[in-house]
Each structure stands twice: as C-alpha cells, then as structure tokens.
Amino acid sequence: PQSVQRADYTPYPWRLDQVELHVGVHDDHTLVQAAIDFESVSGEPGDIALDAVDLEIIAIELDGEVVAEDRITREGERLVIHDAPARCRVVTKQRIHPEANTALEGLYGAGRHFLTQCEPEGFRKIACFPDRPDVMARYTVTIEANRERFPVLLSNGNLVAEGDAGNGRHWCRWEDPFPKPSYLFALVAGDFVFTEDHFTTCSGREVTLRIYVEDGNLDRCDYAMASLINAMRWDEERFGLEYDLDIYNIVATSEFNMGAMENKSLNIFNTRYVLARPDTATDIDYQGIEGVIGHEYFHNWTGNRVTCRDWFQLTLKEGLTVFRDEEFSADMQSRAVKRIQDIRDLRLRQFPEDAGPMSHPIRPDHYVEINNFYTATVYQKGATVIRMYHTLLGEEGFQEGMRLYFERHDGQAVTCDDFLAAMADANDVDLSAFSRWYAQSGTPVVTVDTTWDAAAGTLRVTLEQQTPATHDQADKQPLVIPFAIGLLSRAGEPLALTVDGEAVDGDTAVLLLEKARQSYEFSGLAEAPVPSLLRDFSAPVKVRYDYTEAELATLIAHDSDHFARWEAAQRLAAGTILDQVAVLAAGGELNPPRALDTAFAGLLDDSDADPALVAEALTLPTEEGLGEMMEGQVDVDGIHAARQFTRRSLAQSLGPRLRERYTALDDGASYNYGSDSIARRSLKNVCLSYLALTDRGVGLVHRQLEHCDNMTDSLAALRSLVIDDLPGAPEALADFAERWDADALVMDKWFVIQAIRPGHDTVGTVRDLMGHPRFSLRNPNKVRALIGAFAMLNPTGFHAPDGEGYRFLADQVIALDRINPQVAARLAGSFNRWPRYDAPRRERMKAELARIADTDGLSNDVYEIVSNALD
C-alpha cells in the first residue's frame, strides 16, 4: 500500500456548488444518484478526478449526455472524467450494498436501520465524489424507502418536503444551507422513536432538539438531552458561539465504530454515549455522555464551520474540540477531578503511543490509512497543545485568538498554521517557536535540579529538556514548555513567589522553558521549600525530580494544586510498588509500605478534602501504567504481585479507617446524580475495593451488591468480587447476566469485568465468552468490551507466559479484519509495545505479528499497524 504525504497536498482544481443526492433504499441494494455542479478554478476545461470505492457504477452523464467509455478512466479507487468543460454538471448513478457492509463505513445496515459514517473517507463508498475535506458544497438529499420498515428518513439541514412514493414507499427531502465537506454528510433510514426539547439561542432563535432511539429506550435519554442544552448554553457563554440551524438531531445506534460523529445537524452516536438510567449506567458513563454530547456539539464551530484542509490537519478540529469538551465538563462538574482523569488518560494512552512504533506528531507527516490516525496523540495531546496556548495567552488572549480565527476562516477548510497565526496575530506575539509542537513527536523529559542557598534565601531551579528519539524521528529540538511551579514551606504553607526578581501574582509561577536548559532564581525564602512541579500538568512532558518521601508527604497533605497533590500520591505509590517489584525480582522479602500507609491515612482523615479527590489519590496506579514507568523490561507478574501485596497491606493497616469512611459515606440515601453524591460514591467504592481484601470486607461487598439502587455501586461490588476472586463471584456474575441479559450496554460491562480478571488463565474464559449469545464479532462495542479490554487492560492475562493471549488476539485480528478493518487495526495495536518485554514474550508477540502480516488480503488498516510494529 502507498503512503500519503502531507507535503504532497495540492488544491482541488474544481469548485463545487450544489450537490443533489437521491438515495433509493431497497431490501437488497440501494441506488444512489448524485448530481454535482462543477466549476473549474482556473476557468479552463480539464479532467475531473473522483473517489469511488466499492461502487457498481450504472451511469455517468456530463451535461445530460452519457459519457463515452474512452473519456473515463477507472483505476483502483479513482475515477477520472477527461476533458470536462469549465462549468458542467456531472450525474452519476451507482448501486451499493449497505445491507452487506460490515465495515460500518459509508452507508451501512445496523440492526433494522441504515445509517452513514463518512469521516474520514466513507462518502466515496456512497457515490463518486471528490471525497476530501477541502471540497465543500451545499447538499440537497432526497431519501426514498419503504414506509413501514423505515418510517424515519433523515439527513443534514432542514426537512423541506416529503411525500408518498407509491408501493408502500415514501420520501423525504432535506436541504442543508451550509456548504460542507462530504465527511459531514449523514443519512439515516430507520425505525426510531424520538424525544424532543427546545433551546432558545442568545439571539432568540428557537432550535428543536431531537434524540432518536429504538423503541423502549426513551426513558434513558434525559441526561443526553440535558447535556446538549448545557453544551449549547456553555458555548454561547464561554466562547460566544451560537448554534446556526433550527434543528439539531441525534440518532443513537448500537453498531458504531467509535463514540459519535458530528455530521452537520445530524449527529450519529454510539448508544453508549446517549442512553443512561441510574440502574443501567455508572457515574463514569454519565460523565462520558456529557463529554461526548458536548464534543460533537462543539464541532459545529470547530470542525464544521471551520474545517480541515486535509486529514493531516485533523488535530486542528479534534485537539481544539477535545480542549473545549474538557473545559465544558470541568465547568459543569469538579474541575480538579476532570483534570486528573484527563491527565491520567493521556499518560496511559498517549505516552505509550509516542514511545512505540506508531509515534507521530499531532500533525502527522504521512499515513497509509488515515483511520489509524484518530489517535490519542492527535486528540489528547492535541488538546494539551491547545491548553498550552491558553496557559501562555490567558483566557482573554485565547478568546481573542478564537474570535480572529472565526473572523478569518468561517466557511473555510484551513490548516494548523492558520490557527496558530490567528492566536499569534490576535495577541501580537511570536508563536513561531511554539509551532514545533505540531511537527515533533515524542514525550519531552524535563529534569529539574534545585540548589538551595540558605544564606541568600534563594532557590535556583534549573530545568533541562530532552526529547528521546522516537520511531518516526531521530533528531529532536527544544520545545516551548510552559512549566508551572509552586513552592511550599516544609509545613505545607503556600509561599509567595519572586522569580528572577519579579513578584508573581498568586502562588504559581509559569516558567517559560524555551531552550535545552534554563535556570530561574526564586528569592525571599526563609527555608528550603518543597517544589510543586508541573502544576495542573501545564505541558505534556515527563518530570524527573528526586523527591524525598517527606517532600511527597508534604505535597500529598497540603498542595493546593489538585493535580500536583494527586501526582505526589501517585509518585509515592508507584515508587513504593516498583521498589517491591525489584525486591521480588531479587528474591527478597516484601516490606509493608509504611510511607504510603501514613500518607493514605492522612488522606482518609482529611474530612475537608473533596471525597472525589481523595478517591483519586487513594487509587493505585494501574498495572499497565506501572509497566510504562518501569525502567528496562516490563515485569508483568512482578508488577501484579507487588501491587496486590501493596493493596492487601494497605487494606490491613487502614482497615478501621476505610471501614469508618465507607460506613459514613454509605448513608442509605437514595441515588441522585449530583456532584456531591458522585464524589461520595467514588470514595465509598475506593474504600470498598480495599475492604474487599479483608476478611470482614467480603460481606460488605455482597451487602452492597444486594442492596444498592444504582449501577455505579452495583458494578463496583461485582468488580471487586471478580477481580479479587472472592467467594460468591461466579454466582454474582450469573445473577447479573440473568437480570441484564436483554440490555446490550449493561452486558458490555459484564464482558469487561470478566475480560480483565487478572490471571494467566483468563484467556480461556474470554475464548468461551466469545460463544456467548450476546457476543458478536460484528459489533464493535462487544469486541471492545471483551477482546479489547482483555488485550489492553489485563496485563497478566494478555501476557500469559505460554503466549496463549497473543495467539488469541492474533486470531481475532485476522478474523475481524475481514469484517471490520478499523476495529481490527485498533486491536492489533495491543502488540505495539512488544520490545518492552522479556525475550520469550517478545519472540511470541513478533511471531503473532508476522502471522497477521502474512495473512492474504490484509486491509491497509491492519497492514500499517503490524508493519510499523515489525519495522
């Protein structure tokens, strides 16, 4: 397969004005007619190149005449009409087979419905078209289908006409007044019911909001609808951005490759990010719904009104929109908890990506399959880069930049450079050095060195940055790094800061690290302070600093920066566990984690602290996270044993405190979804996860499972039983399945819990579960729940020494590639970190990668992942 290069971009030589689509849906095929008005940019006649994939082309007409065969070239996925007049109308007629489309890209059948997924390159599977984001057009879409089977026919924009088509068929015509790229096109033909609400925009326009779901699910749409209304209001208040059409539709489907899609005025969502009721959805699910509903809504401006020139610019819309959804959720819920969750997610997913064979800058330079570049780097690291603009320019300056960006580019397809220029020009600053964040991959390491001068009362802080070479780039340059820092007295008081002679407002200084090494002098200090580093995670970097346990204890107890406080607890916990891993490897005796014990006791006793933050701080780093932190080879079993030992020791020594807090938090109040209740539930369930390891705790777990009135508590208890192999786990799993058998989303949770049970034999359970009637390889949610969770969240299971986990995954990647290459490629990525393991595991993983690579008819998606991994 050929790779596409960013440097090869050339503008499309034709302008499109109007696109008229007619889509006739039939049981065993669909007929699509596309009429497109072309105008040559140069004013000269020329060749019209179109993308066409899996289309049975029935006719091509140019200005009403059938085009002769010799004026058409069709090569692979390209179709060229030669020598077209400077202004012309091209009409193509094609037959497609959505009923047989298992890749869930283009127009596809999902259960009883048909729907589309066009981003990034799905439209070319619907009609011959210049399927690239810089070609924008106005669409009029007529859909015709059987009325009984498909009572709901939707597309982008406004419904302008509808009627009877005879023979039990009907039609609807939709018109979208906004020019858009083909990736934002959407069509739905299905049997849905809807719930409706309204939003009055800041200029007084009333917008009709509808959520379409399958019959029986209407009682689970309230939170999604409330989140949509909150998002619309928030975007007006914080960004001054108003919705621009009179209707906003959301359709939920259980068969979807990702979370959701921002098609203009017709979002299509995975049911997972729409449906929630307290007894079926956890607090985390609710947060996911708010975030994704917000994300897709915010794309209306950052992505739809201003879109990407080419797919290399993907972070232009995704990084910016993730930043906006993070801010939205932070403003709606607890900012501190949201920040910690986002940072943990970035470090767990993006840091390993940057250190592996798929390493790429947030604006990649080349790809084989663009679907492989919807990554944590483009999304999450991209959002952190946007956050750095915000840190450097402040809220006011950032919003000035946003205003200029929209003023300049509304209605256009632009680049990351255009965004940077708007930010720079609006603030009259030079951001040219900052632009390196778009071009350079890898995670910088900032080493911090401090020198205390007691006589002068100064602390000299030296920051040194170094980005290790990555798979895609050997040479690295220094980056512009805003490095936020605070100082605490030994007693934990925040100290006033004077940096290089300048007094700082507040208790945090943002040091600007632009060179490889820079020093800063903090003066006016009475004693050697404790540094609180990279506050609020001000840049996507790793920090090296040799904290003493006493310093970490001070930060854990007193740091006013929530991230730094949590980070100190994580550092102490990770250090403690990794020390134990080393002890185990040397055949030594494990030691009770005394410092961690004292710090955690202090956290449990801190009744002023937000319980949600305490819960985050008491949660030990995951086994995958610890593996990433380990120097040298990842010791899969050593990490598991050391982490389990630490959990058990903490559970024993903190038992009375844990029980006391658990009992106080388990107040018997009935469920409500307010931030206080969420916070209380999260700490209560963290306490339970430790108590489960004590003799008396198992009873508590069963009691919670039997008496709770919500899925958060129910799942926490079930998880404890299964993960820690406690008495009654098999019966509890069976009861749960019996109760929720008909609920696809709840059954996903049931699959996950069993897939992540630690142990070398879990692969057998997972293989067996593939035969469960509720499992299907055709459904991405099921694949993610069972196979994805096993490969990504179960190190001892996946890396079982006999290689059975690897064999299993390779079998599934090969089987799934024939059904759904996008999802297969995601699974294949689980092999990416093979060089980090011991020789026998490495060899086994490589052998499975080679087996996948040798499979006939491999998709570009999987080919790119495995060939990079083997490279």
Ligand code: HT7
């Ligand atoms: N912009 C969308 C990205 C996307 C996608 C969504 C659903 C299925 C397949 C997809 N491929 C790419 C989602 C988003 O970031 O909002």
Ligand code: ZN
């Ligand atoms: Zn997005």
